[in-house]
Amino acid sequence: MNANPPLFQFDNTYARDLEGFYVAWEGAKVPEPQIALFNIELAQELGLDAKSLDTPYGARIFAGIESPEGASPLAQVYAGHQFGGFSPQLGDGRALLLGEVIDRDGNRRDIQLKGSGPTPFSRGGDGKAVVGPVLREYIIGEAMHALGIPTTRALAAVTTGETIYREGPKPGAVLTRVASSHLRVGTFQFFAARGETDKVRQLADYAIARHDPDLAGTDDRYLKLFSGVMQRQADLIARWVLIGFVHGVMNTDNTTISGETIDYGPCAFIDAYDPAAVFSSIDHGGRYAFGRQPVIAQWNLARLAEALLALIDPDDLDKAVERVSEELGRFPDLFKRAWLNGMRAKLGLRTEAEGDQDLADALLAQMQEHRIDYTRFFRKLSDAAAGDTQKVLGLFPEENGLEAWLSRWQQRLDVEAGNPADTRKRMNSVNPVYIPRNHKVEEALVSAEAGDFDPVHKLLGVLADPFAERDGLSAYAGPAPAELGPYRTFCGT
Numbered sequence: 001m002n003a004n005p006p007l008f009q010f011d012n013t014y015a016r017d018l019e020g021f022y023v024a025w026e027g028a029k030v031p032e033p034q035i036a037l038f039n040i041e042l043a044q045e046l047g048l049d050a051k052s053l054d055t056p057y058g059a060r061i062f063a064g065i066e067s068p069e070g071a072s073p074l075a076q077v078y079a080g081h082q083f084g085g086f087s088p089q090l091g092d093g094r095a096l097l098l099g100e101v102i103d104r105d106g107n108r109r110d111i112q113l114k115g116s117g118p119t120p121f122s123r124g125g126d127g128k129a130v131v132g133p134v135l136r137e138y139i140i141g142e143a144m145h146a147l148g149i150p151t152t153r154a155l156a157a158v159t160t161g162e163t164i165y166r167e168g169p170k171p172g173a174v175l176t177r178v179a180s181s182h183l184r185v186g187t188f189q190f191f192a193a194r195g196e197t198d199k200v201r202q203l204a205d206y207a208i209a210r211h212d213p214d215l216a217g218t219d220d221r222y223l224k225l226f227s228g229v230m231q232r233q234a235d236l237i238a239r240w241v242l243i244g245f246v247h248g249v250m251n252t253d254n255t256t257i258s259g260e261t262i263d264y265g266p267c268a269f270i271d272a273y274d275p276a277a278v279f280s281s282i283d284h285g286g287r288y289a290f291g292r293q294p295v296i297a298q299w300n301l302a303r304l305a306e307a308l309l310a311l312i313d314p315d316d317l318d319k320a321v322e323r324v325s326e327e328l329g330r331f332p333d334l335f336k337r338a339w340l341n342g343m344r345a346k347l348g349l350r351t352e353a354e355g356d357q358d359l360a361d362a363l364l365a366q367m368q369e370h371r372i373d374y375t376r377f378f379r380k381l382s383d384a385a386a387g388d389t390q391k392v393l394g395l396f397p398e399e400n401g402l403e404a405w406l407s408r409w410q411q412r413l414d415v416e417a418g419n420p421a422d423t424r425k426r427m428n429s430v431n432p433v434y435i436p437r438n439h440k441v442e443e444a445l446v447s448a449e450a451g452d453f454d455p456v457h458k459l460l461g462v463l464a465d466p467f468a469e470r471d472g473l474s475a476y477a478g479p480a481p482a483e484l485g486p487y488r489t490f491c492g493t
Helices: 013-017 040-045 056-063 131-146 185-193 197-211 221-243 290-312 317-328 331-346 356-370 374-385 402-416 420-428 438-449 454-463
Strands: 022-024 034-038 074-076 080-082 085-087 095-102 108-114 153-165 169-179
Touching: 013 022, 013 074, 013 095, 013 197, 034 056, 034 131, 034 454, 040 153, 056 153, 056 169, 080 185, 131 153, 131 169, 131 438, 131 454, 185 197, 185 290, 197 221, 197 290, 221 290, 221 317, 221 331, 290 317, 290 331, 331 356, 331 420, 356 402, 374 402, 374 420, 438 454
Parallel strands: none
Antiparallel strands: 022 074, 034 153, 074 095, 080 085, 095 108, 108 169, 153 169
């Protein structure tokens, strides 16, 4: 009998309570799993024994070839609208949910392997992943966490010793992803499209128990569940836009019930401010452009609303449509409020005033006209709050309208009668110096594919503390050199 306690204290409600919503499955065998990155801080947060997991045995677990005690590995089924077209069955084609743990704060967290081999939902794919996309998700997820944006996170990245072909030979890898859950709009769509209302209700009750427990047993709980998801998505997308993040593939199967960012395939961060910015190589029509993300979020929520109609008013679907449509109509205001409150913080404002939206819009118009680096501008604006306007003016050509805008902004600050030093400090606490600049991410990934992980480790160290400017890191704080040309991203994980 093994006297050692299990490495994971699993409590697998999805496997236990939602039979028929998944297929039990095992990971594929790989020849030589090795841990490339291990997130000790997250392991400790999850209450795991980091020392025991950062080992060859842990590598076998994270590669999917060793099932730890208490795990219930499974592939979840879901559907989804992908670039506007409905796919009635998608599912985890290269992922396995190992199980759930309760972290040190009492929160339930999924632990999932991504790239662990084919499943019944693979649709002819090999179910594998390669080093570049796995590390991209690890890097961006950890950066988003440090920036205060709700996100899935990476517990580990392992190389597998395999060669996987993705437009040429690439080293294989598996990501271990942690999420509040992997429930998606597409999960509801799968059962609703099949007319399985009882399963939609079962799933909704599970989602309520997991993410909105105060709603359990209340009247109108399914409409209230929808409202909660909508509020979380409004807050999330506002945070994306405020930080300059472009998800790149906002399909309904990538829209979470928890309000966490999930799936960092073709994502990017804007350099020059541009609402039309598109980076994904497959987004030919700009459906998921930077400035369209709030519109797409509302469209995705409408698909969730459709899936819930039979629960909201089972006896009168027309009434259900009316009620949920009225609720959905609140989304633009919810997003605008979240975005404007965030923009006030970026501008150093503590109070609300009627002209704040116009003030922000006028600034963004200037930034768009002159293609000003979004992140650098707001960081240097904090110096202007303390009286030094030259740094921010230096980002603009000589002939510009920024001085007039700065005067207007200063008048707005004066109304609050705050201490300039305090204003600058507040602004620097929300306007980062360091974001995952696209070219620096690519540099790190190229090095890792060649076997050198040092640039990845350094980049992770920089991004772990994005608001504190540090000596010797100026290369991580600026846009890509012009000679690199337009940036493009590709779906890979």
